Every structure is written in structure tokens, then in C-alpha cells.
Amino acid sequence: MNASQQIIDTLCSDYYDGRGYFNTGDRRAASFISEQFKNIGLDPYYKNSYYHNFSLNVNTFPGIVSITTSKKSLSPGHEFIISPDAPSIQSKPLTVNHVTKEVLLDKTGYKKLLKLDWETNLLMFDDITHDKTTQKRYDKLLKKYTNPITIRVMQKLTWSVSRIQNDKVTISVLPDVLSDKDEITVNIEAKLINNYKTRNVVGKIVGTEQPDSIIFVTGHYDHLGRMGEACIMPGANDNASGIAMILDLASYYVDNPPKYTMVFIAFAAEEAGLVGSYFFVQDLAKSTPLGSIRFVVNMDLMGSGQEGIMAVNGAVFTKEYELLESINEANKYLPQTKKRGKAANSDHYFFTEAGVPSFFFYLMGPYSHYHDVDDTRENLTLELEPYNGSFRLIRDFVNALMFQEK
Ligand SMILES: [Zn+2]
Structure with missing residues (x-):
């Protein structure tokens, strides 16, 4: 089994309780991801910590x-x-x-x-x-x-x-x-929890030549948790697959130090309404000039790409989309690239609203299990060609951004 499959297997196991709020599965997932960040060699984004903490109200089903x-x-x-x-x-x-x-x-x-x-x-x-x-x-x-x-x-x-x-x-x-x-x-049995504490996991690699220019690579790790103790929503495609991709990209850039600073984020509480990325962008705006962020690459649903890749915001940031398309055409990584306008459907959204250019990538394929008990690691037999192809495409795209003027 390769590393990305192993990550998906782990995140979908019962131990993480569907990475939701049932039995604090989200916190165990955050701790697993921060360990991965550390092992790969990412620096903590904050002083001595990978965690960006926040809280939200959430309705849970802890029993029958x-x-x-x-x-x-x-x-x-x-x-x-x-x-x-x-x-x-x-x-x-x-x-x-x-x-x-x-x-x-x-x-x-x-x-x-x-x-x-x-x-x-x-x-x-x-x-x-x-x-x-x-x-x-x-x-x-x-x-x-x-x-x-x-x-x-x-x-x-x-x-x-x-x-x-x-x-x-x-x-x-x-x-x-x-x-x-x-x-x-x-x-x-339902329980509304007020101010439930959860966390984004954030690591970085400081750029070798232009450390003040930043590229964000993001995706959410949370999923829906359990609907009662007998029913788990594993979220293999959504979005254990995106976390696997973030970790693969992070490993690559640790081995091939980037010219710009790269920040890797596993967001929490996306499924509850993009809550983790909302708070992250709020706090980011206080500490970092947003104009120094070259691009945000957000990934969600990276498991099944037999029909290519979609770039949400591709119709907004046309120059970057042309770059993506030309890389794919030259290398035939995926059957096609497609573009859409803006949409509030994943964690890129609040970056874009704050004026930071971003793409939200999702893969397109026959896989139909979405927000249900069948989005499992068994059903998502990672088809290696599309996954590896999209890894290479995103890697080349990010590399090209670092050499292309804004
Ligand atoms: Zn998702």
C-alpha cells in the first residue's frame, strides 16, 4: 500500500469517529495530522505550535x-x-x-x-x-x-x-x-454543544529566495462524525483524500525547498459551514499583509479523477487557469481541466472574499458516495493514475506560480 492510501485508511478508521464532534474524533484527527506535519519536517506555523484554535456551536448525536x-x-x-x-x-x-x-x-x-x-x-x-x-x-x-x-x-x-x-x-x-x-x-439522543473547541492544523516551509511571498496549500480534515453511536460517516473522498494530497505535497516541498514560503493547512469544521477557514482568514488578516499571498490552492474530494479536475475560480483567475491548462496539456497528467466561477463550497472561499487569489480543486470521476456511510476507504479504491496525475499537475502548477509574475 502506498503512503496516500495509508493516510486515507487511517483517517477513515473507527478510531477517528468520522472526524466530527462525536467523542471528539476531530481532535484525535488534528493530533494525527500535526504528528504527520512534524515527521515530514514542516515547521509549526505558530510559535511552537501547529494549532490554530477556535470554537463553534454544534449539534451532536452521542447516543441512540x-x-x-x-x-x-x-x-x-x-x-x-x-x-x-x-x-x-x-x-x-x-x-x-x-x-x-x-x-x-x-x-x-x-x-x-x-x-x-x-x-x-x-x-x-x-x-x-x-x-x-x-x-x-x-x-x-x-x-x-x-x-x-x-x-x-x-x-x-x-x-x-x-x-x-x-x-x-x-x-x-x-x-x-x-x-x-x-x-x-x-x-x-441529541446534544447541542456550545463553544465546542476544535482546531486547524498549520505548518510551513520558509521560502529560500522570497520568504515574504506565500503560497497556501489547504484542505479540510473534518467530516460529519457519527449519527448516533452505531453510524459512522468515514469521509474517504471527503476529505481524507485531500489531506493525503496535502501531506504528499508537503513531503515533496521539504525535499525540494521552494522559493516562496509555503503554508500547509488542514482545516477543521468545513462541513459545519467553512468555520475553520473563516476564523483562520480573520486572524491572518491581522498578522499578514494579504497582498503577500501569491495564491491559495485548496483541495477537497481528491480521490476519483478519471474525468479530470475542476478549478473553482478558474473563470475568475484566468491567467492562472491558462497556466494550469497548459501544464496539463503539455504533460497529459489528467484527461481534462475544467473551470467554474466563484462558489462558497469549500475553504478557499473566505480567502477569495478577502481579495486573495485562489483555486479550489476537486477531481471528477464516477465515484458517487457523498456525505454518506458509503464514502469509505474500501469504496474509494484510490485509482492511482488520477491521484498521481493530479499530484503532478498541482505540483507543477505551484512551481510555475513561483516563477510567474503576478
Ligand atoms: Zn469536503
């Missing part, structure tokens, strides 16, 4: 998250997920009423729904494309509905992290997991 019918217990993550802002709930047995388009269109059936007792009944909605009639009836039904639990039938289960707790829960289930008139009991 279960849905049981009279016949079975649904598999968390595989058959259902709960909205990440869910509160604690211990329900009594509730009867599922499946709201299909047909039911909404059937006058008698619809009237029956309106008269249900919400103490003992809940609604399970199909993902309906509404017409005028169904939309009107759906809106009216929702207005009358008072049970704090709503079920929605979804084609894919995609989880996330919330910084607030709601007083209601939406449960997403895959098709055919629950049927009309099933009786279910919902049990959720």
Missing part, C-alpha cells in the same frame, strides 16, 4: 438514533438519516401515513389525512413534483400538521452538520423502507 417498526429496526445511514439539527425525541408508537401524489389528488383520501390525530400519526411524503391542486393541498396539510416528526422518501441519503438545534426532525428514508400504516417508534 433509532427507528423501529413492529418487525425490525431500520439501519441508520443505510436506510434512513435524520436532519442534522434534530432535537432529542422519544416518541410513542406512531402510524405512518404515506402521502403520495395519488393520495393528494384523491379528494376522500386527502380529507381523511386532514382529520388525523397528530398525537398518534405521522406523515411520510413522497418527493412529489406538484401541480396546482397537489401544491395547494400539500401546503394546507403541512399547515395543519403538528407532529414534530416528518418523514420524506428520498432517492439518496445525504447527511450534514448543523450548528443549531431545531425543535422538529425530518427523517429521510430510502424508497420502500417504510410502508403506509407501519407503526414506528423514533428514539433520538
